[in-house]
Amino acid sequence: MTDALNVFMRWLHITSVVVLIGGVLYARFVLAPVLQSLAAQEQDTLGDALAARYRSLLFLIVLLLTATGLYNMILNINRGSLYQSLLGIKLLLVLHVFAVGILIVKAKNPKRARQMTGLVISGLVIIAISAVLRQLHLN
């Protein structure tokens, strides 16, 4: 039963990561360049509409990642100092991803594209750190 819950929480954590980082990556490298071919007024209107549409999904994902991440943390308490240090760095980057995530779904944000690049970079680094965390306790 506990095993099933652990697997479910892991699935939810990974799925949330996919939706967040994959979604923003698509917006930054597929939607944003296409938007650039439109007139400035249309770019703003469509950009704000896309951001508004993504907003509730983003807030849900932040909630799910925090809940499942805390659950994972409790499962991995006492993994040693290297693990704790890497987890600390990961959590700082997570704060960056969450803060920037909230900025990019705001309306009238001319820096949105650049902020999305930052979010994707931090997200990819977090995924790499998480892979190392997992490697530290393969069994």
Ligand code: HEM
């Ligand atoms: C409050 C937020 C978060 C907390 C507390 C948290 C914590 C954790 C912990 C403790 C693990 C287990 C690592 C291990 O196997 O030893 C984990 C796994 C993972 N996390 Fe997070 N995390 C959070 C948010 C994020 C975010 C924002 C991302 C990606 C952008 C992310 C990506 C991953 C990935 C890819 C794994 C590996 C899953 C696995 O191998 O089972 N996490 N997380």
